[in-house]
Amino acid sequence: AQSVTQLGSHVSVSEGALVLLRCNYSSSVPPYLFWYVQYPNQGLQLLLKYTSAATLVKGINGFEAEFKKSETSFHLTKPSAHMSDAAEYFCAVSLGSQGNLIFGKGTKLSVKP
Amino acid sequence: EAGVAQSPRYKIIEKRQSVAFWCNPISGHATLYWYQQILGQGPKLLIQFQNNGVVDDSQLPKDRFSAERLKGVDSTLKIQPAKLEDSAVYLCASSSTRARTEAFFGQGTRLTVV
Numbered sequence: 001a002q003s004v005t006q007l008g009s010h011v012s013v014s015e016g017a018l019v020l021l022r023c024n025y026s027s028s029v030p031p032y033l034f035w036y037v038q039y040p041n042q043g044l045q046l047l048l049k050y051t052s053a054a055t056l057v058k059g060i061n062g063f064e065a066e067f068k069k070s071e072t073s074f075h076l077t078k079p080s081a082h083m084s085d086a087a088e089y090f091c092a093v094s095l096g097s098q099g100n101l102i103f104g105k106g107t108k109l110s111v112k113p
Numbered sequence: 114e115a116g117v118a119q120s121p122r123y124k125i126i127e128k129r130q131s132v133a134f135w136c137n138p139i140s141g142h143a144t145l146y147w148y149q150q151i152l153g154q155g156p157k158l159l160i161q162f163q164n165n166g167v168v169d170d171s172q173l174p175k176d177r178f179s180a181e182r183l184k185g186v187d188s189t190l191k192i193q194p195a196k197l198e199d200s201a202v203y204l205c206a207s208s209s210t211r212a213r214t215e216a217f218f219g220q221g222t223r224l225t226v227v
Contacts, residue, residue, distance in 0.1 A: 009153075034215060043117070043204055043218035044156070090155050100146060100169060101216060103155030 002027045002093045006104035014112045019063075019078040021107045023091030026072065032094035033074045034101065035065055039087045047089075050074060061085070086111045115139065117219035119205050125225045131193035134222045137186070138207030144168075146216060147180055147190050148204040156204055162188065163210075195226045 007022040025031055032051050036044040048059025055067045065076045074091060088108045092101040118137040126132050138145050143164050148156035159178065161168040164185040173180070177196070182188040192199055202223050206216040 004155075036218075041220075041223075043220045044206075045218070046215045049215055092155075100158050100161050101156075103157070105153070105155050 002031065002102050004091050004093050004102055004104035006089075006091050006107050008107055009105065010108045010110065012110040012112060013081045015083055016080050019076070019081045019085065019109065021076040021089050021091075021109065023065075023074045023076065023104060024072050025074060025091075025093050027093055033065075033067065034092045034094070035059065035063070035074075035076050036090045036092060036103075037087050038090065038106075044090065047076070081109075081111045083111050083113065085109060117205055117207055117217055119203075119219035119222055121222055122220065123223050123225075125227060126195055128197055128226050129194040131191065132195055132224060133192075134190045134203050134205075134224075136188045136190070136205030136219060138188075138205070139217055141209070142207035142217075143185070143210045144208045144216075145182055145188050146206040146208075147188070148206065150202040150204055150221070152201070159190070159203075192224075195224075197226050200224055200226045 003026045005024045034049045035047040037047050038044050047063050048057045050057050050067045058064045063078045088106045090106045091104045120135050145162045147159045149159050150156040159173045160170040160180045162182045165182050180190045202221040204221045206218045208214050208216045
């Protein structure tokens with residue numbers, strides 16, 4: 001069965017510092033992986049997705065993620081945090097060919113001035 | 114392109130009452146999902162439709178939850194009777210029929226059961 005584990009329910013960084021949000025997955029078939037961002041009282045917005053093409057995926061707002069099959073990881077990074085990046089981030093794996101998503105528990109990112 | 118529309122945005126009801134949520138997906142999206150997001154957790158799939166047929170409702174508490182998508186477009190999720198543990202954000206999402214395309218989410222309905 002597919003599953004996603006996000007390490008760290010809360011990450012705090014200073015403005016301008018590197019952002020690293022960790023995600024490990026478990027899947028019996030080649031996975032499709034996604035990162036979504038959720039701002040307070042909003043729905044989820046897609047940041048980026050891995051669909052078995054390039055292992056380094058670039059997304060919106062300067063975020064990127066690297067698919068590492070040997071480590072079963074899909075960590076999200078951004079070189080320099082902005083205050084506007086403060087939000088909750090969810091990693092998700094696609095189940096089967098139907099596209100329904102299994103989400104991790106989320107990581108809340110705080111950015112200090 | 115208009116996004117996924119949901120209403121209402123907020124709802125407060127007493128336990129044992131009934132409530133209904135409405136979702137209108139992105140035009141042309143055949144697949145529609147309802148997710149439940151409890152505070153502090155990731156969204157959990159309740160039900161998935163392909164056009165007006167149910168693809169997956171294995172995690173829908175069928176004794177109290179029901180959903181329909183009669184004309185293959187908009188959808189309604191109902192809870193009757195509501196329990197305290199149903200307090201959550203209910204997210205609707207839609208995607209195209211191409212395999213593993215991303216889902217687009219609405220803003221959600223925040224339900225509080227008191």
